[in-house]
Amino acid sequence: MIHTLPEEQRHLLELVEGFARTEVAPVVESYEQAHEFPRPLFDQLGAMDLTGLPFAEAVGGSELPYTAVSLVIEEISRAFLALGLGLSVHLLATFGIDRFATPEQRERFVPDLVAGRMLGAYALSEPGSGSDAAAMVARARRDGEVYRLDGIKAWVTHGGVADRYLVMARTGPHRTGGISAFVVDADQPGMSVAPPESKIGMWASPTAQLVFEDAPVPADRLLGGEEGQGFRVAMASLDGGRLGIAACAVGLSQAALDVARLYAGEREQFGRPIVEHQGVGFLLADMATRTEAARTLVLSAADRRDHGFDVTRVAAMAKLFATDAAMATTTEAVQVLGGAGVTRDYPAERYLREAKILQIVEGTNQIQRLVIARSLATGSAR
């Protein structure tokens, strides 16, 4: 599929590859070590029209298919996972707002996100509500012209650096029908951001809790203008979010393969490059096969989404397979590099740490299996 892209998408990928190679790759380590979100790089993505690719031209987007969006996320993640995942999360939040907004809200909230002038984030999980999203307890209580938000949203990617958050909170007791979605900006009174989590990897991508204390969110920021839509918003966004994480995982797999391939071609033992030793060569062969299979599954899922099919099952499969593939591929990259692989002189150890995160975010891989199994029990055979 990647070899038969329409001309405009080939141009797009060339643009992204060039940018990733020359502008992104050289600064990855400095952002990672500083635990700093690469906002200047995100701003550049915006200036290059890459922050709103799938959205309508009316809101400033390019109306590109999700197959192309997946390849863009993959290519950026290959150079810098924190940035590729940042773009994926930004698109997820923007999608949710764009899809469920009233026309007035769409005009007001979406163009700045699409143009990359604002960085988006998505706040669904809570300390006590992760895989079971409907168990959330954060409340939004109507009080005249505002909703007063109370509670803690957890594991928010871009927490503290985003400009606009899509926040789910409870407006009623019904497990799913009592959840509403709000568009909350960073300067919201009554909202504070906890110090970022200290994570195993992706240090340049801050993950933090949002703390709401009687925060007065104007009622015109209730997404869709109607209470009780929040769970639908969350679930509709998640299919795309899972495809995004899957694309990130393909990029990470490719990056691991890149470094392993290069190293195995240069490092000599017993008088020849180690890639010529079958034990190493076969590792690389498995890494490449897994990466290609993951890419193909992601693109197939994205293609179905572009054609309007329900992708809940295949998006879960893509997320599950691509992130498990990334875990295996990055582990093997460290193995190929041997002693060098466990040092911080090479990025292989970072890739391994990052892959573990991808098996957990946007629904753990156990939840993905649950989604797939349930759909097999009740839905079509394939």
Added chain:
Amino acid sequence: MKVIVPVKRVPDTAGDKPIDPNDRTVDRDSVESVLCPVNEFSIEEGVRLKEKHGAEVTVLLVGPDSAQPIVRKALSYGLDAAVQVSDEGIAGSDALGTARVIAKALESMEWDLVVFGNQSADARTCLVPAAVAELLGVPSLTFARYLEVDGDKAIAHREHEEGWDVVEAPLPAVVSVVEAINDPRYPSFKGIMAAKSKPLTVKSLADIGVDPASVGAGGAAATMYAFEPRPPKAAGTVVEDDGSGAAAEQLADWMTEKKFV
């Protein structure tokens, strides 16, 4: 204000540039062609004139039909239109012949300022901008590391070995820029898409009134008598530190000899 940015198609700067032994020109079929890297800086300057002064910026390219992707690439940065002079008679032109074609093309267009790159990545003569200005009888401000348009004059910082001179000239004028002048932006995806439908006018030598005998291989003032491949890179010198300080001295001598210090 109307600005023209002449651009050039050059062989991929990262690759070898094989010479065709028959006509002693670069064998363009055997290498990938790219937009001359220095043009990213002249184009960026054009984009800035557009942003600051609302200038209408037109790309000008002298080259065969196969160079059209390079024109589109130049337009993708947000320029308005393009003119391409394409004619078999141009093949084999030297710097003077190229300047004659460009000058005649410019005579057929409206403009206040022409912004060249200071030299192309393949020929590296640095001759064309000044030659064009001379043929047109307008001032030339070459090697600009800073450019400003103030009313009806252009002000440039002309770079040389010891720094730069502040020079100015009334418009219309020809400018050439060096890479220090700006930090070129990336084209945007929409810019790339929009470039496909921007107006491109293709002109022949007859259209712009060039005498075919004055250009091309036949009209060249320069003749290439011989060529040879670049010699392989010589092995470097290894300076080993034995702890006595002699290595530092050796290194310092070498740097002095090479005029690094």
